Amino acid sequence: xxxxxxxxRLSKRYGKIQAIKDLSLKVEQGQIFGILGPNGSGKTTxxxxxxxxxxxxxxxxxxxxxxxxxxxxKRIGSVIESPNFYPYLSAATNLRLVAAIKESGADDxxxxxxxxxxxxxKDTKFKTFSFGMKQRLAIASxxxxxxxxxxxxxxxNGLDPQGIVQIRELIMMIAREGTTILxxxxxxxxxxxxxxxxxxxxxxxKLFDGKVSEVLAVSDSFELAGDDMEKLLKVIRxxxxxxxxxxxxxxxxxxxxxxxxxxxxxxxxxxxxxxLSHLSERxxxxxxxxxxxxxxxx
Amino acid sequence: MIRLLKIxxxxxxxxxxFWILSGLYFVFLALGxxxxxxxxxxxxxxxxxxxxxxxPHVNIYFFPEVWQNxxxxxxxxxxxxxxxxxxxxxxxxxxxxxxxxxxxxxxLSKTEFLLSKLYMILLISIIITVFVTISALIIGIxxxxxxxxxxxxxxxxxxxxFFITILTIMLYAFFFGFIFRNTGLSIxxxxxxxxxxxxxxxxxxxxxxxxxxxxxxxxPVNAVLRVTEYPAIPVLKKMMGxxxxxxxxxxxxxxxxxxxxxxxxxxxxxxxxxxx
Numbered sequence: 001x002x003x004x005x006x007x008x009r010l011s012k013r014y015g016k017i018q019a020i021k022d023l024s025l026k027v028e029q030g031q032i033f034g035i036l037g038p039n040g041s042g043k044t045t046x047x048x049x050x051x052x053x054x055x056x057x058x059x060x061x062x063x064x065x066x067x068x069x070x071x072x073x074k075r076i077g078s079v080i081e082s083p084n085f086y087p088y089l090s091a092a093t094n095l096r097l098v099a100a101i102k103e104s105g106a107d108d109x110x111x112x113x114x115x116x117x118x119x120x121x122k123d124t125k126f127k128t129f130s131f132g133m134k135q136r137l138a139i140a141s142x143x144x145x146x147x148x149x150x151x152x153x154x155x156x157n158g159l160d161p162q163g164i165v166q167i168r169e170l171i172m173m174i175a176r177e178g179t180t181i182l183x184x185x186x187x188x189x190x191x192x193x194x195x196x197x198x199x200x201x202x203x204x205x206k207l208f209d210g211k212v213s214e215v216l217a218v219s220d221s222f223e224l225a226g227d228d229m230e231k232l233l234k235v236i237r238x239x240x241x242x243x244x245x246x247x248x249x250x251x252x253x254x255x256x257x258x259x260x261x262x263x264x265x266x267x268x269x270x271x272x273x274x275x276l277s278h279l280s281e282r283x284x285x286x287x288x289x290x291x292x293x294x295x296x297x298x
Numbered sequence: 299m300i301r302l303l304k305i306x307x308x309x310x311x312x313x314x315x316f317w318i319l320s321g322l323y324f325v326f327l328a329l330g331x332x333x334x335x336x337x338x339x340x341x342x343x344x345x346x347x348x349x350x351x352x353x354p355h356v357n358i359y360f361f362p363e364v365w366q367n368x369x370x371x372x373x374x375x376x377x378x379x380x381x382x383x384x385x386x387x388x389x390x391x392x393x394x395x396x397x398x399x400x401x402x403x404x405x406l407s408k409t410e411f412l413l414s415k416l417y418m419i420l421l422i423s424i425i426i427t428v429f430v431t432i433s434a435l436i437i438g439i440x441x442x443x444x445x446x447x448x449x450x451x452x453x454x455x456x457x458x459x460f461f462i463t464i465l466t467i468m469l470y471a472f473f474f475g476f477i478f479r480n481t482g483l484s485i486x487x488x489x490x491x492x493x494x495x496x497x498x499x500x501x502x503x504x505x506x507x508x509x510x511x512x513x514x515x516x517x518p519v520n521a522v523l524r525v526t527e528y529p530a531i532p533v534l535k536k537m538m539g540x541x542x543x544x545x546x547x548x549x550x551x552x553x554x555x556x557x558x559x560x561x562x563x564x565x566x567x568x569x570x571x572x573x574x
Binding site for chain 2: 085101
């Protein structure tokens with residue numbers, strides 16, 4: 001598989017604040033790679049460095065296996081922060097400008113306007129657009145010239161529920177066509193629904209990265225009780241997938257690093273000489289899990 | 299270069315403010331050129347009310363003096379402000395709307411961005427110079443009898459001189475726009491500097507109490523204005539006994555160019571170093 005982006009030990013500091021620290025990542029072709037983290041975790045800083053808006057203090061990165069160069073940015077479509085366009089120019093003129101910069105030919109403009117549902121408004125000045133339309137124009141501009149990679153920074157931020165669904169469907173559709181996508185979001189739900197891979201960022205440090213199904217899907221915990229609680233507590237820590245536990249009144253709550261089936265768990269405990277009197281699987285909400293991921297690493 | 303100019307052209311082609319300001323500028327420029335003689339003669343009439351021997355009316359539109367006179371009137375401080383403010387607006391807009399970031403994200407290098415603005419300034423300078431040249435040519439032809447080629451080409455040096463004036467004042471504006479980044483602030487500071495701050499300095503430096511050698515002429519805006527410093531009006535020259543200029547000297551043209559080069563270099567250094 002071709003590596004689209006590789007980041008080596010990137011660091012950036014703003015005065016006292018360490019925006020990102022020693023960040024290394026690799027994005028392969030065809031992935032929908034999510035950068036997940038709360039506000040202020042360094043997502044936008046990372047993307048800004050990758051797009052040459054900000055200089056990093058240390059570290060390096062490569063696009064398409066080549067050291068960063070402005071020509072390479074023409075193969076990247078980006079939506080960064082708020083949509084930035086010339087308010088006094090029409091949607092179509094704004095896109096013509098982007099096409100001229102990207103040297104991608106203006107014949108693609110109608111296609112991206114249609115994809116984003118803006119073809120009716122293409123001759124309207126940008127400043128008259130609603131926020132949702134502005135965001136859609138930003139995505140249209142990112143899609144111009146069929147880029148190899150799409151960078152989306154909080155693409156659904158500030159949109160109404162209908163707009164969010166539309167944008168997400170659009171992203172999935174583009175991904176199906178084989179475009180690699182790098183998406184930053186503070187919404188776990190969004191990353192879980194859209195992405196194939198994820199890196200979790202907190203205070204500029206990467207906590208995890210991997211497949212979404214591996215990093216985020218382990219959302220289960222078990223309530224366990226046995227006749228010999230002390231032995232249960234001792235044995236459960238030795239389980240290969242053990243992550244953490246809490247002792248409650250009549251049972252212990254156990255969290256695992258990966259998916260564990262209740263039958264297999266019971267079987268394993270039995271083989272270790274523990275007989276359970278209570279076993280109950282508890283589904284955690286994704287948000288809860290995300291917060292745990294962050295808390296466990298502070 | 300063509301690609302960068304095309305990008306700039308797309309930015310301004312449907313930008314109303316640009317066309318309104320440009321239109322106003324050319325109207326004022328044309329009016330100024332046409333009215334210059336009338337205004338001078340009007341002044342003479344006023345003067346004559348207090349003089350025992352009246353000064354005759356002047357004619358400033360004949361070859362070769364028309365080159366010097368028209369470029370002089372076209373480069374009065376207040377007239378130069380127009381294109382300068384235009385440049386400031388076009389540059390600071392990019393910061394106000396954060397489109398400079400978007401341009402860079404989309405694949406324009408910072409150097410290309412700066413070059414696109416410089417090319418645009420160069421093109422506008424050429425257009426204004428051509429406008430002034432054609433105006434002077436038409437006026438000169440209609441006001442000169444028995445024209446010879448020599449009369450037309452003599453003093454033609456004021457045209458490249460004017461080009462340097464208009465180019466450098468816009469490069470100063472380029473500097474103000476990129477350094478202050480805010481439209482209102484840049485325009486206010488540029489106007490204040492050109493109309494008030496530098497003239498105050500000018501008279502301060504001129505007074506013999508401050509420096510023995512008069513260095514007032516080396517102030518940046520004054521250096522621009524000095525390229526075409528005086529009109530050529532023979533009668534007044536004789537009467538007032540002033541030693542007025544009759545050509546554009548290399549020295550006078552080089553000083554504003556040096557300033558402008560320095561300013562452009564500073565802009566390149568800071569923009570390429572700084573985060574956007």
